[in-house]
Amino acid sequence: MKPEELLQQLQQAADFLKLTLAHPDFLPFASYQLENGTDIQIWDTGVIYCQPKQSGQQDIVLSSGVHGNETAPVELCSELLNDVLAGKLLLTERVLFLFGNPPAMNAGVREIQDNLNRLFSGHHSKEPGVQSAERERAKKLETYVLKFFEDAPQGLRERKLYDLHTAIRGSRFEKFVVYPFLHGKNWSKNQFEFLKACGANTVLLMQTPASTFSYFAAQSCNAHGFTIELGKARPFGQNDMSRFADAAAAFRALISGGELATTEFNEADFNLYEVRRSIDKTTEAFTLHFADNIENFTTFGVGTLLASDEGVEYKVEVEGEAIIFPNPKVAIGQRAMLMVKPVSVTGKVS
Numbered sequence: 001m002k003p004e005e006l007l008q009q010l011q012q013a014a015d016f017l018k019l020t021l022a023h024p025d026f027l028p029f030a031s032y033q034l035e036n037g038t039d040i041q042i043w044d045t046g047v048i049y050c051q052p053k054q055s056g057q058q059d060i061v062l063s064s065g066v067h068g069n070e071t072a073p074v075e076l077c078s079e080l081l082n083d084v085l086a087g088k089l090l091l092t093e094r095v096l097f098l099f100g101n102p103p104a105m106n107a108g109v110r111e112i113q114d115n116l117n118r119l120f121s122g123h124h125s126k127e128p129g130v131q132s133a134e135r136e137r138a139k140k141l142e143t144y145v146l147k148f149f150e151d152a153p154q155g156l157r158e159r160k161l162y163d164l165h166t167a168i169r170g171s172r173f174e175k176f177v178v179y180p181f182l183h184g185k186n187w188s189k190n191q192f193e194f195l196k197a198c199g200a201n202t203v204l205l206m207q208t209p210a211s212t213f214s215y216f217a218a219q220s221c222n223a224h225g226f227t228i229e230l231g232k233a234r235p236f237g238q239n240d241m242s243r244f245a246d247a248a249a250a251f252r253a254l255i256s257g258g259e260l261a262t263t264e265f266n267e268a269d270f271n272l273y274e275v276r277r278s279i280d281k282t283t284e285a286f287t288l289h290f291a292d293n294i295e296n297f298t299t300f301g302v303g304t305l306l307a308s309d310e311g312v313e314y315k316v317e318v319e320g321e322a323i324i325f326p327n328p329k330v331a332i333g334q335r336a337m338l339m340v341k342p343v344s345v346t347g348k349v350s
């Protein structure tokens, strides 16, 4: 497709997601300006940069579809973006919209070959090298995000990356956030307040580096980065978007200078957890000993058998230990489940 053709189609339909899904592997660079002065630049399929005439002091990446079957966040971001493209939503901040894995979105699957959210911070190039579409995509997404932040105007600015997901299983707390490891830096009070305005007051505080997009943003871009789980994964068109209304309103306000429905940070308003241990799948014998419908953050009595692998049994070790992200279908060597426990952030937020 030629850039002129692409722009014509985008201007006619004002629907970038549709164009992305029709061209899941590549779109050429193209740019134009909206009547309200906003610059629009297509950088690639699923990658579109919006720069308002007068930009505020934030550089915001809104990412969705890193897992192809997690459609609610894609629909949420597409709606915001289409309003921008149609001139109905006037941005006050620079925004980079990313639809992470278009081929997987078309196929209605989490990934085609590799889990895209395990390939950041250079993991795309580790053994066996950049030899899958997801590995290539992770490498490119890193480049785009770095470019977006580096091209920002001079001055004191806030960098943010919100990577929106939905979980495989239900959760005791419908919306929750993974806050990547900050290497000892304080957690951000303002960001806790924003997350709560999104309807997500359950936060898992990580204590180790990761290969996720949000850790890459925090560690390599010095941004506030988050993985936000908005609910349960459902196919396109089957999401009850009213369940995402708070998050949609909060992101809309964030990028357009609107009033945010935040309240002052108070730890009592949150469910805070940290990781106690990570359980990896080491052989094909790996089995979970609880039902598929058991929700994230469920707790069991001490001693309950949760999972087994060849020659190992994993049991609840302490009171309050809860399960999260159990997935026996991961590749051998990958994380099959996290065990978390409640934690306080007193003295560690600012």
Ligand SMILES: [Zn+2]
Pocket (backbone or CB within 6 Å): 066, 067, 070, 165, 166, 167
């Ligand atoms: Zn996901």
